[in-house]
Amino acid sequence: MKIACFVEAYNFDDKSERNALLKFKSTAESMGHLFEFIFKEDITRIPEYDALFIRATTDPSNSAYIVSRLAEQSGLKVIDDPRSIRTCSNKAILHDLFLKNNVPSPRSLLFTGDYSQENLDSIFKTLGCPVVIKTPYTRFSSHVEKAGNEKELIEISKKYLRKSKVLIIQEYVQSHFDWRVGILRNKVLYLCKYCIPEGGWKVKSKINGKNVWGDTIAVPRDSISPELENISISLSKCVGDGLYGLDVKETDDGYKVIEINDNPSIYDGYEDTIDTDIYEKIINALVS
Amino acid sequence: MIIVSEDEDESDSSPLLFLRQPVHDSVLNINHDYRYLRMGYYVSAHAETYGVEVTPDCTEIMDAYRNPLLIEKARRYGLPTNGYRLVTKPKDDLSTPVMLLAVNPFTNNSMKIVKSGSKLPGMIKKMSMDSRFPVSLHPVRGEVLEIIQMFGESSNDETSEFARRFFEIFNIPICKLIVQIDDGNVILNHCEPALRKEVKWDIVHEKVHKIKQSI
Numbered sequence: 001m002k003i004a005c006f007v008e009a010y011n012f013d014d015k016s017e018r019n020a021l022l023k024f025k026s027t028a029e030s031m032g033h034l035f036e037f038i039f040k041e042d043i044t045r046i047p048e049y050d051a052l053f054i055r056a057t058t059d060p061s062n063s064a065y066i067v068s069r070l071a072e073q074s075g076l077k078v079i080d081d082p083r084s085i086r087t088c089s090n091k092a093i094l095h096d097l098f099l100k101n102n103v104p105s106p107r108s109l110l111f112t113g114d115y116s117q118e119n120l121d122s123i124f125k126t127l128g129c130p131v132v133i134k135t136p137y138t139r140f141s142s143h144v145e146k147a148g149n150e151k152e153l154i155e156i157s158k159k160y161l162r163k164s165k166v167l168i169i170q171e172y173v174q175s176h177f178d179w180r181v182g183i184l185r186n187k188v189l190y191l192c193k194y195c196i197p198e199g200g201w202k203v204k205s206k207i208n209g210k211n212v213w214g215d216t217i218a219v220p221r222d223s224i225s226p227e228l229e230n231i232s233i234s235l236s237k238c239v240g241d242g243l244y245g246l247d248v249k250e251t252d253d254g255y256k257v258i259e260i261n262d263n264p265s266i267y268d269g270y271e272d273t274i275d276t277d278i279y280e281k282i283i284n285a286l287v288s
Numbered sequence: 289m290i291i292v293s294e295d296e297d298e299s300d301s302s303p304l305l306f307l308r309q310p311v312h313d314s315v316l317n318i319n320h321d322y323r324y325l326r327m328g329y330y331v332s333a334h335a336e337t338y339g340v341e342v343t344p345d346c347t348e349i350m351d352a353y354r355n356p357l358l359i360e361k362a363r364r365y366g367l368p369t370n371g372y373r374l375v376t377k378p379k380d381d382l383s384t385p386v387m388l389l390a391v392n393p394f395t396n397n398s399m400k401i402v403k404s405g406s407k408l409p410g411m412i413k414k415m416s417m418d419s420r421f422p423v424s425l426h427p428v429r430g431e432v433l434e435i436i437q438m439f440g441e442s443s444n445d446e447t448s449e450f451a452r453r454f455f456e457i458f459n460i461p462i463c464k465l466i467v468q469i470d471d472g473n474v475i476l477n478h479c480e481p482a483l484r485k486e487v488k489w490d491i492v493h494e495k496v497h498k499i500k501q502s503i
């Protein structure tokens with residue numbers, strides 16, 4: 001089989017991301033498949049392949065969406081497929097999906113700029129204080145901020161509303177790490193703890209003006225609690241049957257799903273340290 | 289069927305109210321702008337989350353609004369196009385006159401026509417935002433026209449049959465189409481949001497009224 005892996009130049013900047021890409025390639029080749037990296041300019045060559053694996057950042061606004069949709073239409077097996085990209089890239093749509101499917105998650109509201117005192121009071125009454133404000137398109141924590149009072153909420157939301165018609169405001173859920181549940185074809189593929197660095201509240205935090213990432217601790221996938229597995233699989237089934245990474249907080253009040261990502265990061269020496277067969281399993285999903 | 293619109297008299301719900309409620313019925317989403325991250329898009333996404341039929345659905349929106357997807361779909365259904373070429377940087381073998389369409393998140397009023405070869409590299413650099421996004425290039429052979437398509441009707445008589453076929457294939461209730469008239473043939477180049485004031489709302493109203501009566 002011929003597998004195209006859609007990447008952009010930045011996917012090769014970080015050594016462990018680059019090494020993971022090379023592991024995908026060597027794994028596919030050792031299984032008897034062709035595995036080629038393709039870039040934006042190769043989009044029209046998609047019909048030459050049997051399967052497409054997207055590792056460039058996905059978003060309905062990006063080239064990755066076009067690649068994914070063209071591949072789907074040409075009959076290729078596609079990870080990440082267009083529907084998964086559309087659903088997972090947008091936190092307003094995820095908010096809706098969580099509500100509809102009763103996914104345990106932080107209490108959460110859509111905000112479109114109603115600054116009446118009544119609405120502001122009701123936000124803090126419903127969600128408590130502080131609250132977390134996000135734009136639908138945030139990624140790498142780029143547009144996620146905490147507001148500890150009305151003034152901060154107004155400031156942050158006004159800034160975000162300049163670029164988006166809707167925002168998501170959530171209850172703040174405290175934790176020391178996020179579970180990252182890697183899912184492939186509605187089965188658990190890997191399990192990690194994405195730790196929150198000391199002094200921050202996000203996995204990627206700005207501390208004293210500097211970006212700091214917390215540690216990644218891989219955990220055997222078989223050790224996942226039945227409840228977390230259940231929540232994760234039910235949610236992934238609502239999205240599709242591709243490759244996903246769920247972020248889930250564990251609290252006294254049970255698990256709270258923060259989000260489901262398509263295109264989850266897989267870095268050499270991070271997600272793959274315990275369950276080392278994830279490359280093989282993904283290639284298998286692409287060719288079968 | 290629920291009609292969701294800000295502008296249509298027979299609308300059952302505004303987009304904003306619609307987003308806050310569960311949906312149990314099929315949806316006709318009428319908007320002059322279905323761009324990703326806009327209200328028109330969210331209405332369709334909300335309907336899809338609830339598993340109901342919606343016109344247009346998000347796949348249809350994206351297929352129409354992203355230029356390479358538009359042209360590929362048109363080709364598949366036999367709607368005439370001049371083809372496209374995607375580039376992210378200037379190339380030696382590009383000919384003019386050429387129409388440039390940005391394939392980036394901000395595709396509104398993005399069409400540029402370049403007549404002289406010497407201006408092309410600069411324009412590609414600008415529209416690709418320094419090679420970050422591809423630019424779709426279409427040859428210019430005929431007269432370039434912008435029309436407003438409303439439920440298969442065109443704002444321009446010469447293109448009425450074309451608008452009918454476009455709506456049949458793409459299922460987008462309202463949009464602006466950039467076309468070329470070449471030797472009497474209408475050729476599709478681009479689809480983008482219409483401005484609210486460009487839409488003939490009386491035509492939309494008549495169509496919606498008919499749809500409502502037929503169910």
Ligand SMILES: Nc1ncnc2c1ncn2[C@@H]1O[C@H](COP(=O)(O)OP(=O)(O)OP(=O)(O)O)[C@@H](O)[C@H]1O
Nearest residue numbers: 106132138139140141142170171172173178202203
């Ligand atoms: N309601 C919440 N309460 C507490 N922490 C939160 C909440 N929502 C998100 N976070 C934390 O903020 C960070 C980013 O959140 P989120 O995933 O929603 O945004 P993102 O832009 O997709 O970021 P990333 O790509 O880093 O996951 C994560 O580390 C997450 O644990």
Ligand SMILES: [Mg+2]
Nearest residue numbers: 140247259261
């Ligand atoms: Mg995230």
